Amino acid sequence: MLLAAVIVVGLIVADLHYNKLQAARAMLDTLASPIFWIANLPTRLGEWSTTHIQSTSQLLEENERLRRENLVLQGRSQQMASLQGENVRLRKLLNSSALLRDDVLVAELVGVSPDPERLQLVLNKGERDGVFVGQPLIDADGLMGQIVEVSSGTSRALLITDVTHSVPVQVNRNGVRAIAEGTGELGSLEVRHVSSTTDIQKGDLLVTSGLGGRFPEGYPVAVVTEVERDLGEPFARVLAVPSAALDRTRHVLLVFTARPTQEN
């Protein structure tokens, strides 16, 4: 009993205060991945059956819809090329650095943290695929979070809404900088330390500011839903809803920033 108590307390202290256990954790994570794989089987089966047991007409319909969508997106991307060229020229005029395109890697979700207070995801890409700690994670609609643990075949990501997560953002409309902190609830972020006189409104889009060097600039993070200015308080209370579908996405994108970020 005494031995167990010593081991347990030792482990907690070692993990909380000294990052000495990373290697051991990575190894144990590799051992744990089969359990996530088994737990994920029902969902996979469900997906498999919906994709394989579908009538031809449904498939044709979906194909048609995707074709149309593709056409629209291609049309938009034509314009995008010229806009990008214009952007580069303007940036050159302003003597600022050019925006670089980021590479992405598609990863699949294999598990979510069973603890509702810990908003973490387990992904099926790991060190083998070049995933690194601190790597940003996005989906089709916006920033999702960052990688906090990497083992050889899987990795663990912290969502932006976790209480321990903060992300530097700016208001897309006017460039006001702020920090968006997680609240522990999946659908809400809080923008902290915004003074009452700051120009920030309901409906404003918050995008990553690129400050801090961890997240690349310009990815949508959240939309402001509530601004409460109480003159008795030093700061306004600003709440926002994440743009990314944090609880619905199954496929996510890992971003390899064009310029390698310095680790910590």
Place this chain on the structure above:
Amino acid sequence: MANRDAQGYPVILLTFVVAYVLAVLPLPVWLQWARPDWVAITLIYWCIALPQRVGIAAGLLLGIGLDVLEGAVLGQNAFALVVVALLSRMLYQRMRVYSLWQQAGVVFILVGINQLICQWVQNIEGVSVLPRLFLLPALSSALLWPVVLHSLRNLRRYYQVS
């Protein structure tokens, strides 16, 4: 005797693996807070049924495994499950003569203690924000106790693990 031992451990291990899988099974968001603590109740069952074989060491190892699965601080669940194992080993003689619902009451308390310890460690870490529902798993575990007890007991008798 030796033969039985060799036969028994795989069965016990298998139940714990199943408990792990159930512990990380994806659940809808509204159900997440009520997820029963499968590993804890499986541990309680084996501590009561076979106190000479499953105990504190098992709690420690299981807890470390669960910490890894949950991405929690290493030692959080280990701490909680060591305490649960210790208490259920102290209580096993009484538990065996209790009626089913009295047992469920004890399970509620044990899993509640488990949750409380996890909350403490998370508070030290600074993760915990919404502690309002943290006893819900204790309730769901207690309600599921009869099912777990019967299935594990049948399994144990079928494979003659003793």
